[in-house]
Amino acid sequence: xxxxxxPVVNLISKPENMLKTVYTACRTCYSADMPINIYNSTDDEAxxxxxxxxxxxxxxxxxxxxxxxxxxxxxxxxACTHQLVRHRHMSFSQKSQRxxxxxxxxxxxxPPTIDKDPELKEKFIAFMGKISEQYLEFVEAxxxxxxxxxxxPNAAASSMVAxxxxxxxxxxANLRLCTRAQYEIxxxxxxxxxxxxxxxPWLKPYLVPKCERWGFxxxxxxxxxxxxxxxxxxxxxV
Amino acid sequence: xxxxxxPVVNLISKPENMLKTVYTACRTCYSADMPINIYNSTDDEAxxxxxxxxxxxxxxxxxxxxxxxxxxxxxxxxACTHQLVRHRHMSFSQKSQRxxxxxxxxxxxxPPTIDKDPELKEKFIAFMGKISEQYLEFVEAxxxxxxxxxxxPNAAASSMVAxxxxxxxxxxANLRLCTRAQYEIxxxxxxxxxxxxxxxPWLKPYLVPKCERWGFxxxxxxxxxxxxxxxxxxxxxV
Amino acid sequence: xxxxxxPVVNLISKPENMLKTVYTACRTCYSADMPINIYNSTDDEAxxxxxxxxxxxxxxxxxxxxxxxxxxxxxxxxACTHQLVRHRHMSFSQKSQRxxxxxxxxxxxxPPTIDKDPELKEKFIAFMGKISEQYLEFVEAxxxxxxxxxxxPNAAASSMVAxxxxxxxxxxANLRLCTRAQYEIxxxxxxxxxxxxxxxPWLKPYLVPKCERWGFxxxxxxxxxxxxxxxxxxxxxV
Amino acid sequence: xxxxxxPVVNLISKPENMLKTVYTACRTCYSADMPINIYNSTDDEAxxxxxxxxxxxxxxxxxxxxxxxxxxxxxxxxACTHQLVRHRHMSFSQKSQRxxxxxxxxxxxxPPTIDKDPELKEKFIAFMGKISEQYLEFVEAxxxxxxxxxxxPNAAASSMVAxxxxxxxxxxANLRLCTRAQYEIxxxxxxxxxxxxxxxPWLKPYLVPKCERWGFxxxxxxxxxxxxxxxxxxxxxV
Numbered sequence: 001x002x003x004x005x006x007p008v009v010n011l012i013s014k015p016e017n018m019l020k021t022v023y024t025a026c027r028t029c030y031s032a033d034m035p036i037n038i039y040n041s042t043d044d045e046a047x048x049x050x051x052x053x054x055x056x057x058x059x060x061x062x063x064x065x066x067x068x069x070x071x072x073x074x075x076x077x078x079a080c081t082h083q084l085v086r087h088r089h090m091s092f093s094q095k096s097q098r099x100x101x102x103x104x105x106x107x108x109x110x111p112p113t114i115d116k117d118p119e120l121k122e123k124f125i126a127f128m129g130k131i132s133e134q135y136l137e138f139v140e141a142x143x144x145x146x147x148x149x150x151x152x153p154n155a156a157a158s159s160m161v162a163x164x165x166x167x168x169x170x171x172x173a174n175l176r177l178c179t180r181a182q183y184e185i186x187x188x189x190x191x192x193x194x195x196x197x198x199x200x201p202w203l204k205p206y207l208v209p210k211c212e213r214w215g216f217x218x219x220x221x222x223x224x225x226x227x228x229x230x231x232x233x234x235x236x237x238v
Numbered sequence: 239x240x241x242x243x244x245p246v247v248n249l250i251s252k253p254e255n256m257l258k259t260v261y262t263a264c265r266t267c268y269s270a271d272m273p274i275n276i277y278n279s280t281d282d283e284a285x286x287x288x289x290x291x292x293x294x295x296x297x298x299x300x301x302x303x304x305x306x307x308x309x310x311x312x313x314x315x316x317a318c319t320h321q322l323v324r325h326r327h328m329s330f331s332q333k334s335q336r337x338x339x340x341x342x343x344x345x346x347x348x349p350p351t352i353d354k355d356p357e358l359k360e361k362f363i364a365f366m367g368k369i370s371e372q373y374l375e376f377v378e379a380x381x382x383x384x385x386x387x388x389x390x391p392n393a394a395a396s397s398m399v400a401x402x403x404x405x406x407x408x409x410x411a412n413l414r415l416c417t418r419a420q421y422e423i424x425x426x427x428x429x430x431x432x433x434x435x436x437x438x439p440w441l442k443p444y445l446v447p448k449c450e451r452w453g454f455x456x457x458x459x460x461x462x463x464x465x466x467x468x469x470x471x472x473x474x475x476v
Numbered sequence: 477x478x479x480x481x482x483p484v485v486n487l488i489s490k491p492e493n494m495l496k497t498v499y500t501a502c503r504t505c506y507s508a509d510m511p512i513n514i515y516n517s518t519d520d521e522a523x524x525x526x527x528x529x530x531x532x533x534x535x536x537x538x539x540x541x542x543x544x545x546x547x548x549x550x551x552x553x554x555a556c557t558h559q560l561v562r563h564r565h566m567s568f569s570q571k572s573q574r575x576x577x578x579x580x581x582x583x584x585x586x587p588p589t590i591d592k593d594p595e596l597k598e599k600f601i602a603f604m605g606k607i608s609e610q611y612l613e614f615v616e617a618x619x620x621x622x623x624x625x626x627x628x629p630n631a632a633a634s635s636m637v638a639x640x641x642x643x644x645x646x647x648x649a650n651l652r653l654c655t656r657a658q659y660e661i662x663x664x665x666x667x668x669x670x671x672x673x674x675x676x677p678w679l680k681p682y683l684v685p686k687c688e689r690w691g692f693x694x695x696x697x698x699x700x701x702x703x704x705x706x707x708x709x710x711x712x713x714v
Numbered sequence: 715x716x717x718x719x720x721p722v723v724n725l726i727s728k729p730e731n732m733l734k735t736v737y738t739a740c741r742t743c744y745s746a747d748m749p750i751n752i753y754n755s756t757d758d759e760a761x762x763x764x765x766x767x768x769x770x771x772x773x774x775x776x777x778x779x780x781x782x783x784x785x786x787x788x789x790x791x792x793a794c795t796h797q798l799v800r801h802r803h804m805s806f807s808q809k810s811q812r813x814x815x816x817x818x819x820x821x822x823x824x825p826p827t828i829d830k831d832p833e834l835k836e837k838f839i840a841f842m843g844k845i846s847e848q849y850l851e852f853v854e855a856x857x858x859x860x861x862x863x864x865x866x867p868n869a870a871a872s873s874m875v876a877x878x879x880x881x882x883x884x885x886x887a888n889l890r891l892c893t894r895a896q897y898e899i900x901x902x903x904x905x906x907x908x909x910x911x912x913x914x915p916w917l918k919p920y921l922v923p924k925c926e927r928w929g930f931x932x933x934x935x936x937x938x939x940x941x942x943x944x945x946x947x948x949x950x951x952v
Contacts, residue, residue, distance in 0.1 A: 010273075013254060013258075014253065016251060016253075020251075021250060021399070024310065028331050032341075034313075035399050039248075039250050062329065062330070063331050066308050066329055066399060068304075068306035068401075073273065074272040074273060074274065091303035091304055091403070093266050093267050093300065093304070094267065100268060100270050102270075159272055161259070161263040165329070
């Protein structure tokens with residue numbers, strides 16, 4: 001696994017007719033027509049997109065909850081997944097360290113600040129070897145995997161299937177593409193966005209850090225990319 | 239609309255590969271393999287079904303959250319939708335009485351106890367006519383639709399796009415197919431289940447009232463179809 | 477009930493030690509100390525407030541989820557409660573029209589555009605009387621309350637106990653104090669905010685319409701109180 | 715921390731008037747009276763308890779969502795907290811390994827299967843020392859805490875403030891008091907239940923493993939304490 005610290009992300013599932021479903025949802029709110037008639041009478045992609053974009057811009061995000069997307073994710077650290085599972089609107093099926101016993105050297109992620117320093121990197125890799133030995137020694141002594149894993153590090157790689165709706169996807173991007181998010185989860189979410197945009201290019205403008213969406217930064221320690229909220233609220237158009 | 243009191247339900251959206259996605263989620267928890275490899279290496283439908291059924295039977299419902307389904311619903315009363323939107327794991331886009339102005343007689347639902355009595359039914363229909371007149375009078379007097387609608391009845395028909403994941407779908411069926419649920423929502427959920435089972439017959443055994451799932455009834459006033467919880471807990475196998 | 481169209485709102489429950497709980501939550505994230513020690517060692521209200529305000533300003537709202545507040549609400553229309561129960565992070569116990577039979581004239585809400593026009597108001601009140609008569613006629617004919625209520629209007633008054641955490645309370649205020657929200661729910665949420673601010677004055681700056689929080693308006697049709705998002709994003713401080 | 719593997723749990727916050735709030739919520743559903751009047755007119759504890767118990771037994775759990783409880787938790791492993799934060803109806807503020815730098819030997823939890831074997835225990839403790847050395851070496855080399863922590867083990871102790879409503883508390887107990895749950899989270903949830911029952915003894919009968927609630931076990935591998943679901947459904951009272 002050395003030399004490959006990139007999350008592996010594949011979009012494995014989305015609705016058959018994403019645009020049409022969101023369009024029908026948007027129109028249902030404002031129409032006397034039956035939703036099934038709205039659904040059946042529309043195929044003009046440009047017209048659908050125009051309406052959807054107006055609705056999202058107005059902040060009426062509930063209409064995009066109808067769309068759910070699933071990703072197959074692997075090669076991310078347990079440090080990263082402990083952050084990701086805090087997104088309570090998402091659904092997760094994660095590889096269990098209780099039930100899946102490691103049989104040799106476990107896979108792991110090297111953080112970039114260590115990865116770029118050859119000496120530290122060597123130490124890191126050697127130490128992962130020692131942890132593996134200690135883990136396997138406990139397993140051989142009859143300790144169940146769920147307890148032996150207490151020595152496994154945050155760096156240990158994990159896998160999951162993760163699903164979320166389009167509203168949460170935009171929220172996830174807004175939060176985790178921010179430079180204040182940790183490097184690994186930023187990289188992971190970036191890859192999720194890329195995989196989605198490849199199939200649905202119209203979503204690109206929404207899958208951005210929150211400062212792009214609001215025009216200002218509300219973080220306590222700003223990266224300076226956008227003005228702070230305070231600076232921003234003092235300069236208002238007449 | 240008289241004479242047609244049935245909810246209209248169409249399944250308009252589901253993932254392209256429902257079984258494969260759930261199967262990948264189930265296996266990811268217990269496998270050392272990458273989820274994308276699990277996903278790509280499986281096509282044996284019988285094998286997938288067998289695993290999924292075992293996982294659902296064990297109550298590990300999180301694996302079926304990955305699947306979301308959308309329905310186009312119409313011809314249901316506002317009484318019914320006020321109940322349905324209490325399901326907080328669902329997503330709704332409902333026809334707005336604030337923004338959609340009624341132009342003539344509004345559509346409405348006749349409750350079955352009234353529908354089956356010709357005299358009461360006639361009165362009901364006549365009264366719907368009076369409400370419509372009063373509504374239109376207010377609108378003509380310049381009252382905005384959002385205020386004129388204060389005279390509209392619970393019987394007024396509504397439309398919506400409603401989405402939910404498979405876990406919530408089973409929960410919805412467990413709760414709302416119970417004979418203690420109101421007639422209209424029971425009919426609506428029954429039609430949602432039928433529309434889903436038509437496409438995914440393997441789901442049929444799970445889309446049942448809660449008493450079928452548990453073997454007993456926990457309602458305060460039981461319909462008698464299954465023994466009460468108390469009776470049940472007193473008879474245990476040795 | 478005529479002449480009294482105001483929602484009745486009482487704050488009936490909140491944690492014994494709101495500030496201290498939020499403070500402990502905020503500090504736990506950044507401290508090596510045990511949360512129970514943080515909790516026991518703090519009583520300096522000014523210090524607690526300062527930290528909490530900094531954390532909320534930075535958008536780290538999860539720390540205020542620990543606080544839940546309950547309101548007793550009555551004299552609101554079913555039109556209004558159908559909107560309110562769409563807030564899926566809230567908990568509701570609402571008076572049931574299925575189980576509570578109206579015995580005489582039901583209570584109702586008169587929308588302000590009708591209330592201020594004596595002639596229309598008289599018509600509205602007379603019509604509520606007619607609806608009541610029709611409802612009672614059905615009940616006397618043996619129709620169960622849950623079906624007779626199909627003639628009851630959106631104007632019919634309802635009651636509920638509603639609970640929400642502080643994060644959702646701020647979100648609710650941001651959305652429903654906006655002048656684009658319907659009059660009645662705006663009045664209701666205003667009263668909820670006032671009841672809370674009376675007990676916890678430090679919360680006042682957060683219980684504002686979203687445009688106050690962001691500096692701009694993202695509604696499709698703006699009331700003009702704040703610049704539109706587009707206008708705002710074009711004027712950025714250097 | 716050696717020799718002390720017990721979670722530390724303190725109940726730090728609950729509503730001022732738990733019983734009265736739940737009682738008011740239950741009664742509001744079935745009463746023509748205003749909730750604030752129900753609230754003000756009741757103080758008979760035995761009467762309140764009787765109603766609440768009937769409502770919970772009938773599975774109408776929404777009425778107990780109004781009550782939220784907060785716990786200060788410490789001395790639990792990161793393995794345990796990664797499980798706990800999967801409860802998506804809970805709110806968490808957890809000690810950050812990104813922002814809180816360890817300055818000497820980090821605290822850790824020894825799993826009981828290792829703790830009871832003196833030889834393995836000694837190895838475990840020695841290895842925690844080695845991990846600490848490696849962590850501190852990275853920190854001294856200028857690696858930020860958020861990356862150095864990649865070597866920290868699942869055994870590392872964590873702290874949090876965790877809040878949940880009464881419905882989720884019962885659900886948490888039902889799931890995590892099951893002997894199939896991992897030892898540490900079972901101990902943690904047991905302590906949470908004990909802390910709550912000490913203040914609210916009437917809750918004791920509900921804070922039990924799911925098999926006690928249902929009368930049967932739905933786990934794939936049952937501990938045998940209760941009959942399996944299959945065995946149970948075959949023996950029904952006449």
